[in-house]
Amino acid sequence: MSTLHHKLVFTLALAIAPAAPSLRAASGDSKPAPDPAMAAAHAAAKGDGLLEALLSEIDRSKSQLKMDQVQPPYFIEYRVNDVEEYSADADFGALRQNQHSHFRILRVIVRIGDYRQDSFYARGQGESTILPLDNDSIALRHQIWLATDDAYKAAGQSLAEKQAELKRFTSDANPIDDFAKSSPLIAVEPTVSLKLDEAYWKKTLEDVTNLYRQYPDVQLVTASARFSAVNEYLVNTEGTVTRCGKTSYSVSLEGSAQAADGMRLSRSPDYVVARSEELPSHEALLTNAKQMLDTIVALRKAPIVEEEYRGPVLFSADAADDIVASLVGQNLVGRKPQLGRPNRTTGAFATSYKARVLPTFLSVIDDPTLKDFQGKSLLGSYMFDSEGVKAQSVDAIQNGILTNYLIGRQPLRDFPASNGHGRAAAGMAAGPNLGVLLLKSSEPQSPEDLKKKVIEMVKEQGLPYGYRVETLGSPGNTPRLLYRVYASDGHEELVRGAVFNELDTRALRTDVIAAGNDPLVSNRPGGIPTTVISPSLLFDELEVKRADTSKDKLPEYPAPPLKR
Amino acid sequence: MLISESSQNRRELHSHPARSLRLAAACFLAAQLVFLPVASAEGDKPAPASTSRSKVPTPVSTNDPVLKAMQNELSRATTELSKSDQPPYYLSYTVYDQDFVGLVGAYGSLLSDTATERRFADVTMRVGTPDLDNTHGQSRSSGVTSGTLPLGSDQDAIARVLWELTDREYKRAVPALMNVRTDSAVRAEEEDKSPDFSKERPATHMGEADAALFDRSAWEDEIKRLSGAFRKYPEVYFSSVVLQVTHSNSRMVSSEGTTLVSPTSSTRLVMEAQTRADDGMDLLRVETFQAPNAKALPAEAELTAKIEKMAADLGALRKAPVAEPYDGPALLSGRAAAVFFHEVLGHRLEGHRQRDEEEGQTFTKKVGQEVLPKFLSVVDDPTLHEMAGVKLAGAYQFDNEGTPAERVDVIKDGVLKNFLMSRMPIKNFSDSNGHGRNQPGLMPTGRQGNLIVTSTQTVPEAQMRQKLIDEVKKQGKPYGLYFDDIQGGFTITTRQLPQAFQVLPVMVYKVYADGRPDELVRGVDIVGTPLAALTRILTTGDQQHVFNGVCGAESGQVPVAAVAPAMLFSEMEVQKRAHQHERPPLLPPPGFEAMASPAKTTQAKAEVKP
Numbered sequence A: 001m002s003t004l005h006h007k008l009v010f011t012l013a014l015a016i017a018p019a020a021p022s023l024r025a026a027s028g029d030s031k032p033a034p035d036p037a038m039a040a041a042h043a044a045a046k047g048d049g050l051l052e053a054l055l056s057e058i059d060r061s062k063s064q065l066k067m068d069q070v071q072p073p074y075f076i077e078y079r080v081n082d083v084e085e086y087s088a089d090a091d092f093g094a095l096r097q098n099q100h101s102h103f104r105i106l107r108v109i110v111r112i113g114d115y116r117q118d119s120f121y122a123r124g125q126g127e128s129t130i131l132p133l134d135n136d137s138i139a140l141r142h143q144i145w146l147a148t149d150d151a152y153k154a155a156g157q158s159l160a161e162k163q164a165e166l167k168r169f170t171s172d173a174n175p176i177d178d179f180a181k182s183s184p185l186i187a188v189e190p191t192v193s194l195k196l197d198e199a200y201w202k203k204t205l206e207d208v209t210n211l212y213r214q215y216p217d218v219q220l221v222t223a224s225a226r227f228s229a230v231n232e233y234l235v236n237t238e239g240t241v242t243r244c245g246k247t248s249y250s251v252s253l254e255g256s257a258q259a260a261d262g263m264r265l266s267r268s269p270d271y272v273v274a275r276s277e278e279l280p281s282h283e284a285l286l287t288n289a290k291q292m293l294d295t296i297v298a299l300r301k302a303p304i305v306e307e308e309y310r311g312p313v314l315f316s317a318d319a320a321d322d323i324v325a326s327l328v329g330q331n332l333v334g335r336k337p338q339l340g341r342p343n344r345t346t347g348a349f350a351t352s353y354k355a356r357v358l359p360t361f362l363s364v365i366d367d368p369t370l371k372d373f374q375g376k377s378l379l380g381s382y383m384f385d386s387e388g389v390k391a392q393s394v395d396a397i398q399n400g401i402l403t404n405y406l407i408g409r410q411p412l413r414d415f416p417a418s419n420g421h422g423r424a425a426a427g428m429a430a431g432p433n434l435g436v437l438l439l440k441s442s443e444p445q446s447p448e449d450l451k452k453k454v455i456e457m458v459k460e461q462g463l464p465y466g467y468r469v470e471t472l473g474s475p476g477n478t479p480r481l482l483y484r485v486y487a488s489d490g491h492e493e494l495v496r497g498a499v500f501n502e503l504d505t506r507a508l509r510t511d512v513i514a515a516g517n518d519p520l521v522s523n524r525p526g527g528i529p530t531t532v533i534s535p536s537l538l539f540d541e542l543e544v545k546r547a548d549t550s551k552d553k554l555p556e557y558p559a560p561p562l563k564r
Numbered sequence B: 001m002l003i004s005e006s007s008q009n010r011r012e013l014h015s016h017p018a019r020s021l022r023l024a025a026a027c028f029l030a031a032q033l034v035f036l037p038v039a040s041a042e043g044d045k046p047a048p049a050s051t052s053r054s055k056v057p058t059p060v061s062t063n064d065p066v067l068k069a070m071q072n073e074l075s076r077a078t079t080e081l082s083k084s085d086q087p088p089y090y091l092s093y094t095v096y097d098q099d100f101v102g103l104v105g106a107y108g109s110l111l112s113d114t115a116t117e118r119r120f121a122d123v124t125m126r127v128g129t130p131d132l133d134n135t136h137g138q139s140r141s142s143g144v145t146s147g148t149l150p151l152g153s154d155q156d157a158i159a160r161v162l163w164e165l166t167d168r169e170y171k172r173a174v175p176a177l178m179n180v181r182t183d184s185a186v187r188a189e190e191e192d193k194s195p196d197f198s199k200e201r202p203a204t205h206m207g208e209a210d211a212a213l214f215d216r217s218a219w220e221d222e223i224k225r226l227s228g229a230f231r232k233y234p235e236v237y238f239s240s241v242v243l244q245v246t247h248s249n250s251r252m253v254s255s256e257g258t259t260l261v262s263p264t265s266s267t268r269l270v271m272e273a274q275t276r277a278d279d280g281m282d283l284l285r286v287e288t289f290q291a292p293n294a295k296a297l298p299a300e301a302e303l304t305a306k307i308e309k310m311a312a313d314l315g316a317l318r319k320a321p322v323a324e325p326y327d328g329p330a331l332l333s334g335r336a337a338a339v340f341f342h343e344v345l346g347h348r349l350e351g352h353r354q355r356d357e358e359e360g361q362t363f364t365k366k367v368g369q370e371v372l373p374k375f376l377s378v379v380d381d382p383t384l385h386e387m388a389g390v391k392l393a394g395a396y397q398f399d400n401e402g403t404p405a406e407r408v409d410v411i412k413d414g415v416l417k418n419f420l421m422s423r424m425p426i427k428n429f430s431d432s433n434g435h436g437r438n439q440p441g442l443m444p445t446g447r448q449g450n451l452i453v454t455s456t457q458t459v460p461e462a463q464m465r466q467k468l469i470d471e472v473k474k475q476g477k478p479y480g481l482y483f484d485d486i487q488g489g490f491t492i493t494t495r496q497l498p499q500a501f502q503v504l505p506v507m508v509y510k511v512y513a514d515g516r517p518d519e520l521v522r523g524v525d526i527v528g529t530p531l532a533a534l535t536r537i538l539t540t541g542d543q544q545h546v547f548n549g550v551c552g553a554e555s556g557q558v559p560v561a562a563v564a565p566a567m568l569f570s571e572m573e574v575q576k577r578a579h580q581h582e583r584p585p586l587l588p589p590p591g592f593e594a595m596a597s598p599a600k601t602t603q604a605k606a607e608v609k610p
Helices: A036-045 A049-064 A137-166 A198-214 A282-301 A317-332 A447-461 A505-510 B024-033 B065-081 B137-143 B155-186 B216-232 B300-319 B334-344 B461-475 B530-534
Strands: A013-015 A075-091 A094-111 A127-131 A186-188 A220-236 A241-258 A264-267 A270-273 A309-315 A362-366 A394-398 A436-441 A465-473 A478-486 A492-495 A498-501 A512-515 A520-524 A530-534 A537-546 B002-004 B088-106 B109-129 B144-148 B203-206 B238-254 B259-276 B282-291 B326-332 B376-380 B408-412 B450-455 B479-483 B486-492 B500-505 B508-512 B519-521 B524-528 B537-540 B545-553 B556-564 B567-576
Touching: A036 A049, A036 A186, A036 A241, A049 A075, A049 A137, A049 A220, A049 A241, A075 A198, A094 A137, A094 A198, A094 B109, A127 A137, A127 B109, A137 B088, A137 B109, A198 A220, A198 A282, A220 A282, A241 A282, A264 A282, A264 A478, A270 A520, A282 A492, A309 A317, A309 A447, A317 A362, A317 A394, A317 A436, A317 A465, A317 A505, A317 A520, A317 A530, A436 A512, A447 A465, A447 A478, A447 A537, A478 A498, A505 A512, B065 B088, B065 B155, B065 B238, B065 B259, B088 B155, B088 B216, B109 B137, B109 B155, B109 B216, B137 B144, B137 B155, B144 B155, B216 B238, B216 B300, B259 B300, B282 B300, B282 B545, B326 B334, B326 B461, B334 B450, B334 B486, B334 B500, B334 B530, B334 B545, B334 B556, B461 B479, B461 B508, B461 B537, B461 B567, B524 B530
Parallel strands: A186 A241, A309 A465, A436 A530, B203 B259, B326 B479, B450 B556
Antiparallel strands: A013 A186, A075 A094, A075 A220, A094 A127, A220 A241, A241 A264, A241 A270, A309 A537, A362 A394, A362 A436, A465 A478, A478 A492, A498 A537, A512 A537, A520 A530, B002 B486, B002 B545, B088 B109, B088 B238, B109 B144, B238 B259, B259 B282, B326 B567, B376 B408, B376 B450, B479 B508, B486 B500, B500 B524, B508 B519, B524 B567, B537 B567, B545 B556
């Protein structure tokens, strides 16, 4: 476990309260005394109406919540996400949607039982409710009170259900705890808000999509902006109080067309940053949109991949980011399997602990404490996670060997404590997730050298060409821009209608032979924003074959003539 | 087939029934109502345009760029698709503009404060012939494709999206017609061989918008204050005050030559309060106010008084005994009787149910026969805007198929005369009477607008309670039931399930024959089967009462009103209400920490006021 090697520049108050666990014995029905651990929490929350309301209800619930035949809670957590959002969409040069929203969602988790075995199961995984937007104490506490009451009752039911369910299985000799202890953390950072020039963005989206006039063959041109500022507030009965904010600015473009044979072709590049000033300018977006539309026009005329190919394929960093996210990232996340299942986690790396999962020249870390990379802001960065645990850099894969899973406070076999990766979307339960995932090679090579290598290999194998993939589409890692790289003179030819066969964790482990020195930041917005950074990757053998997609009919009659 | 003042979807939208004390529901409600078509509040008469069906009609001249784009694109689509193998015989575009403000207050704060602007289009297409087309039977949904349209007035952008939606709709309609044709060749002949689409005269109408301004910040304050009034009542666990202000404009053009522009505005204020009895039964009180604009809503003092009454009612209900199943004389308040008629009668008079072979068809073959006591008549009149001083939610000038709304005498002196017709004909009723209604995105069916029950056998309302006691004594029962306020109801009209209805009363009193004071009870629902229930009405009050609500059925949610006098039934059956058994909150509410248990409030006076 590495320590927090980052200065909290913006931290107003950072005090690690004495690590005395504030839990009560699960069966204890003695009257609870005022808790010294909570005193520090109250001091830290002073002046923040929302934190104060959360703490006054958590105090009350901790000391008084008790129902006949049901144990009192041993742990209560309140997490509030204050979400301010702006979204706008335009197509064909006109705004179609423009909306501001602001809401607060509370997630309440009440655990009964003890750290070894508790009620976190089925409905016992917490309740969510909407909170008032102002800091009126009574109105806030009313909502918190109701949700806590529901959560406690659900916990009572769920613990009984869980114990009944466990009776179906032989009990484990070394059972894994349900919940990891964690020292209280007090860190109240400044809140964030949206920085937004609405008129500018409306105009930009309209101007960008107005390009459809120059591209009669393109059927759809859409541009969207999704800007958000999320402030997360967390308190728990262990004495943790955290507050932190995160902004996310995302602009995405989309274009689609049908080829003359009906095949649907599309592109959807996006620009996702944590700081608004890093967004592309109006001019840059217009240029990028033109490039996107040009490639769609080129794709319409591109030859279809008819014959199966087995040979070298070079993934550019953009395409590599997607496969690292889905094939490595998702499998490093240490999700506990269902009750009674013996595996360590779910996913493809469930039984791979200390086994080789990548070529030995590749290593992967997840370091949420990293704020910038090559001057770019990282959306997956955070100082403490959604369970109030300090972010940590985790060596997940060292020289190809899986050494760590990314986990939150739900322990796994051999992983008893959180490594600061318990993350949550607004109103949802926290679970293990990526922060900033970084794949590195011990023998980085330039993209030019990698391309040279492709040409050498195809020549050796007597193939006319190899493949280079520029960008992938979701879902399913299908290539959007795929080029043939000719052995003769190295020229590239755009093709369409291809898919990769068996692009999976096995291919990644055994077929990747080189990686680039060109790491690219891919910020991934959504409920839980993450970042993936990977360089180009070269596969010595991968199958490229024709996609089995239907060819839809073309429009019955031509598009309306333009009046302007 | 469900009517409610708030929204019954509160529960349907909730994955967890036990979370009934959840406030998020109010926001779902607010969001949901964005999509509601809003009844027209104007009064001028339509001027039908004369056109022939054979050619593309000349569009009505307009300066509205949206309407222009619709007209141009419609005419282009009609011309272009006429060259195809299977040209549509009918095509219409309806574009809905909706400008919506939703405020949700709870305990003195705003939980949600949103403003939304949207525009969407329904492209309706029929291929085949009016006798048999793609919308026949189970394929009905193939008649419409919907999507959002660009805001603003860029005709190029609007035309482009309409073109795309039309193309998509054509590609659904043609295969659907092939299925319909195969089906009708393979299946046994249908009982009702009516055509699929009626012939109607196209209408032209350009409505004017009501330009009432909405003072959002003043209302934010008022909603906070109103919702804060519930703070005084610790036993009200859940409460919300929701204001929804909608300005909308619907434009419709069709290949038959219809051009309609109907700007409308509506404001709804819904106050909801809920408590939970010690046995886990959730008890709900809802008050709804409807007006063309926010200025026409009741004054704040009047609303605050309502809140106090709601809280007092809930306090009394918490302590009221659970009523036992009962079958005997019952008095329904005007609003309760109105909901009863909406469910029991209204839904069964909707035209399309008379030809659908899955339907129970309770009244299909009863035209000309007595189905109600002679002293009762029923009309559905969407052209009426106000009654008994209350704005009617089910008023509109043209239905969603562009047919002018008509007053329809469905039952005259107890005898069934007519049905509520859309452009889907049924045996012996070949034309629409302007009741084809739908929520945007769905195909219209015959629906209710303002269902109005009138009576010629009345007694002054004040004497209705005595009439109930007389009937109780006559039948030798210890007590009768008085149903004061209701929250809504639902009914089942299909054949697979029993023909039944349920009305969900909120305030129910036992009225004793021996002169004891009336006793408030809780936890009962009125149940029964339609034909039996309707014949047991003995007499009615002399005042009309209005229930404004939102009705959900196959064609979506539409605003409706039901109007009726109080009614005395010789026999009415009630059953125990199913409910959750979760205990009330364990701790006292914030602000009442010293309280040991849920608060005591003064018993509401149990007194009959029909």
